[in-house]
Amino acid sequence: MCMYALTMSTMESKIFNEAMTDPAWIESTQEELLQFKRLDVWVLVTAPDNIKPLTLKWLFKNKHDEKITIIRNKTRLLMRGYHQEKGIDFKESFAPVARMEAIGIFLAYATHKSFTVFQMDVKTAFLHGTLKEDVCVCQPEGFIDVDHPSHIYKLKKALYGLKQAPRAWYIELSTFLLHNHFFKGTIDPTLFIRRFDDDIFMVQVYVDDIIFGSTHPRPDIVHATCLCSRYQAKPTEKHLKEVKRIFCYLWGTINTGLWYTKDYGFELTGFSDADYAGCKDTFKSTFGGAQFLGQKLEAKYVSQSACCAQVLWMRTQITDYGFHFNKIPIYYDLKSAIAICYNTVQHLRTKHITICYHFIKEHVKKGLSPQELDRLAKSQ
Known part of the structure; x- marks a missing residue:
């Protein structure tokens, strides 16, 4: 560990020329450009007369472990994306990101099914995203082509700092998963599911972080087999x-299986509560809600109507996992609020309520349980 630490630089420079005085940062910079070459990110072209190339910037950062020990000198070549103009340099920049609630549901389902969840971080993820627009950049500082100093780079792939980079990466990843027989979640475009008879393989994407798991105990060897088959013409000892290793796995797992137990249910339940002018200083009211999925709790401060909205979102999300909840109890401890939910009563004390909160009435008729609501109210 000490010898490894000696190869790391403790300096974190903001100036390129200063960083290039340290061998560790020189090696890190070359590693970054090697990724550009490996992924075929750009091509050197003659500078067009009608295009102003965007500029690049070197970023030098030290990565630390949990003990604040430097474990890596990381160099990133960034684009100054704030110079981009919408409609000229890019059209769309939106990329979906998984909600924390969606990740919680994923982990709750994994616990319910008792399978292992794996996590991976895609290295230089944005460099994999293919660009649709024509984007040109200047040659990076310190690496100007000697034979063509006035040339510029035309991008094939996205760069960090590019406004459309997250979207390009998401499209690249989702296209790959859909091509391999996954389908997107009904309301969550960052959830990808593939079914094998009675088994399910799930992938949850959070930008360049991916978590995945499967109820199938046997890993898919298709990827490993296809990867090895690329080198059939000229295989090496490594291949x-x-x-x-693939054959050893097949032979060693012929009689191997897993037994899954269901130690608790997987039911969806909602709770909501509120006080009126509870704060003695500001006379503000506090609204609270909690949703239980099996034995997992996900809580937020929401009103009764927002609690209903959260439950409905969770119900739709869980549909992709194969669960269909028709009647979902939402517990509330105020009779008057319960009465408004399934009665068309209107008077001076309710006319100020915004229309959007009344949608809960329709969902009480469609699936929320008025018996459960009323039972808790009577017990108060």
Whole structure:
């Protein structure tokens, strides 16, 4: 560990010329440009007369572990994306991001099914995203082509700092998953599911972080087999070793299986509560809500109507996992609020309520349980 630490630089420079005086940062910079070459990010072209190339910037950061020990000198070549103009340099920049509630549901389902969840971080993820627009950039500082100093780079892939980079990466990843027989979640475009008879394989994407798991105990060897088959024309000892590893796995798991137990249910329940002018200083009211999925709790401060909206969103999300809840109890401890939910009563004390909060009435008729609501009210 001490010898490894000696190869790391403790300096974190903001100036390129200063960073290039340290061998560790020189190596890190070359590693970054090697990724550009490996992923075929750009091509050197003659500068067009009608295009003003965007500029690049080197960023040098030290990555630390939990003990604040430097474990890596990380260099990133960024684009100054704030110079981009919408409609000229890019059209769309929106990319969906998983909600924390969606990740919680994913983990709750994994716990319910008792399977292992794996997490992976895609290295230089944005460099994989293919660009649709024509974007040109200047040559990076310190790496000007000697034979063509006036040339510029035309991007094939996205760069960090590019406004459309997150969207390009999401499209690239989702296209790959859909091509491999996954389908997107009904309301969550960051959830991808593939079914194998009675088994399910799930992938949840949060930008470049991916968590995945499956109820199928046997890993899919298709990817490993296809990867090895690329080198059939000229295999090396390393490829032969990997092929033997695949056969060893197949032979060693012929009689191997897993037994899953269901130690608790997977029911969706909502709770809501509120006080009126509870704060003695400001006379503000506090609204609270909680949703239980099995034995997992996800809580937020929401009104009764917002609690209903959260439950409905969770019900639709869970549909992609194969669960269909028709009647969902939402517990509330105020008779008057319960009465408004399934009665068309209107008077001076309710006419100020915004129309959007009344949608709960329709959903009480469609699936929320008035018996459960009323039962808690009578017990108060």
